[in-house]
Amino acid sequence: MSFSTALSGLNASTRDLAVTGNNIANAGTTGFKMARTQFADVYASSSLGLSSTQAGSGVRVAGIQQQFSQGNIDFTNNALDLAVNGEGFFTLNANGETVYSRAGAFGPDREGYVTNPQGHRLQVYPPLASGGFDTGRLTDLQLQVGDAPPQRTSRIEADINLPAASGTAPAVAFDPANADSYAHTTSLTVYDSLGSAHTASLYFAPTATPGTWDVHTVIDGAVTGAATQASFDADGNLLTPAGGSFVLPPVPQTNGATDLALTVDLSGATQFGDRFNVAALTQDGYATGRLTGIEVTPEGIAQARFTNGQARALGQVAMATFANPQGMQELGDTVWAETFSSGPALRGVADSGSFGAIQAGALETSNVDLTAELVHMISAQRAFQANAQMITTTDQITQTALNLR
Known part of the structure; x- marks a missing residue:
């Protein structure tokens, strides 16, 4: 019985060392989860159910259980490297x-x-x-x-401040090439249905009526439609155009794109102080993207x-x-x-x-604790040596009994 008991200990220690060795070998394996050996003692069954004076029959490996604890997160700067935190x-x-x-x-x-x-x-x-x-x-x-398809510009939003001291109305007809025909201007890029870029400019000219401005729209150097009047109340808030926006006539395109139809939104415009200022100038189109x-x-x-x-x-x-x-x-x-x-x-x-959240550009390392595994390896080695010594001792006792006369 002592031989078989010690032999079961040797087998169990060997399995334990194998698990520990596998953990150590995979200390650098991405996403690896360490395992541990679970042991159970063995008792011979008794038909009478009486085991109070019965010695154990050794040990067996009840299972090898992986430990799904979190590993460290190492950053790699590779966008498709993913780690679960x-x-x-x-x-x-x-x-x-x-x-x-x-x-x-x-x-x-x-x-x-x-x-x-x-x-x-x-x-x-x-x-x-x-x-x-x-x-x-x-x-x-x-x-x-x-490529990402383009989107045609359909709306321009201009949050601007026109100076209250607007000065006198220009004495000449509006001409984008003549700076004397307007007081202020601002520009942005808009896009047609094929993603081609066009320059849209807004020109502001004071009128003879205080608090009222003529707004001219020029696309690619060509005046688009008639001037639209923007008027403000005594507190500098926009009165017209109604609803704060106006629609430009369609602008034909020569490159096969659909007509460029724009709505200009001035609802964020004000007339305060004595300085022209553009707080925001945006549009909703974009070009083809790579x-x-x-x-x-x-x-x-x-x-x-x-x-x-x-x-x-x-x-x-x-x-x-x-x-x-x-x-x-x-x-x-x-x-x-x-x-x-x-x-x-x-x-x-x-x-x-x-x-858990995903961390892009990073990998989860093995959760093996090398220090702990090396200590456990020594413990398993000691258990193996002790069981081997038990076999030696049992053999000596057996030899002594055989030598009795």
Whole structure:
């Protein structure tokens, strides 16, 4: 009995050393989760149920349990390196099989799909045309994006202050080339339906009526429509045009674009003091945009950024948690599979509920504590040596008994 008891100790210590060695070997593996060996004592069963005077029969390995504690976050400056700061797993498509991982070293393959080094594709919730994401289905994240289409300018907003001391009305007809025909001007760039840029200028000329101005609009050097009158009350607030805006006649384009139809909004205009000031001058169009990069927000929204300042959502990273993560099946390559013991995957998005936030441009390192593992290695070695000594001692006792005459 002593031989078998000591042998079970040797086997258990060997398994423990193997687990410790695996932890140490993976101290630098991205997303790796350390494991620990769980032991259970062994007793021979008694048909009478009487075991108070019974010696133990050794030890067995009850299980090897992975520890899903948080690893450190190391920054890499690679936009597609992702780390989860908190609970949750990335969802991956491994040739049709759904697997899960904490290792976020992703990059595009030759078809533009975002994959890990093993070729497993990162799963996302696809974007909806109306905004938001379809959290009812998963799809592979793909980075194939062309230029961002332009948007035609339809509205100009000018928040300006015209000086109360407007001076006298110009003595000559308005001419953008004649500075004597107006008092103040400001310009901005607008875009047609093909994304071509045009210069739109607003010219302000005082009239003979105090508090009233003629507003002239010039596009690409050509006067567009008749002058519009802007008038202010005694407190400097805008009275006309009604509603604060006016519509310009369509401007035909020679490049095949649709006519440029603009509404000028002066609702933020005032007449205070004696200084002309432009507080804001904006328009709602933009040119064609070229891709400048990919970014992932803390909520896991992957979006493409373009030179025209626009962003296009490509999907939202699908996250998963489990009621019993230790019950997941280890598949190697720092990925796990769902099992009956783990419970079904609970899906969601990052930085919501129990899910941690995503840190882009960073990786989660292994959670192995090398110092603790080295200390544990010494303890396991001592246990192995003690069990080996137990076998030696038992052998000596047996030899002594055999030598009795």
